[in-house]
Structures are given as structure tokens and as C-alpha cells.
Amino acid sequence: MNGLAFKLGDAVALTMSKEAGVVIGRAEYEAAADQFYVRYVAADGRQVRDWFGAEDLSKR
Template structure:
């Protein structure tokens, strides 16, 4: 079974509308659906990391390129700054 979401890809938690980045993925020998360890900001402002089933997640798309996934970066390239 292949993975629907990539590492560091931004995903939305379908039921809550919160979004975060995929930090780990798991596949299971018993045929269960893939799992994703997602780091996100919860509605109450806390940083949370939790496992979700693949069917609980939706791809976050780039507005300027519908259908294209967005990947978060963990480090900025040398010389770049956040504005």
C-alpha cells in the first residue's frame, strides 16, 4: 500500500479544520489503513502531535496551484528571512 501524504506535507484534520505537518508515517501488516503522525496547533493554541488514520486527513492545497500539495520546511535556506 502506498502513502497518500508525504513527510513534511501540510494536511488538514478533516473533522476539526486544524492543519499541520506530517512528521511520520506508518503502514500495518494486518491491512489497517496507513497512519500519520501530525504536528499541529490545536484550537486552544497548544502544539500537539498525534496519530491520525489516512481517512481523517485532507491535503492542504496551494491557492495559486490547486491540486498541488504544500510542504513545510524545517529550516530556511541560508540568507533567507521570515517577513
């Protein structure tokens, strides 16, 4: 991949659930897919943080 798919601070949505959040961390690897740490509001209203691959996210 040429550069990471998302920047810190990008607004994103989880592709399967459409829950929305912000990229707060990124991890780039030599031999694995890049990962993005996202703070988002879960469907039940909780604020949560978790790691996702670029394929799991879309820009908002």
C-alpha cells in the same frame, strides 16, 4: 493501498476540525490502516502531536 496517502512534510488539515499541521511520521501496516503522525496547532493554540488515519486528514 498503493503507496501512502501523505509524504513526510506534507501540509494537512484534520477533516473534522480543520486544524492544520504537518506530517512528521508515517506507519504502514500489513493488516491495518496506515497511520500518520501529525504536528499541529490545536484550536486552543497548543502545539500537539498525534496519530491519524488517512481518512481523518486532507491535503492543504
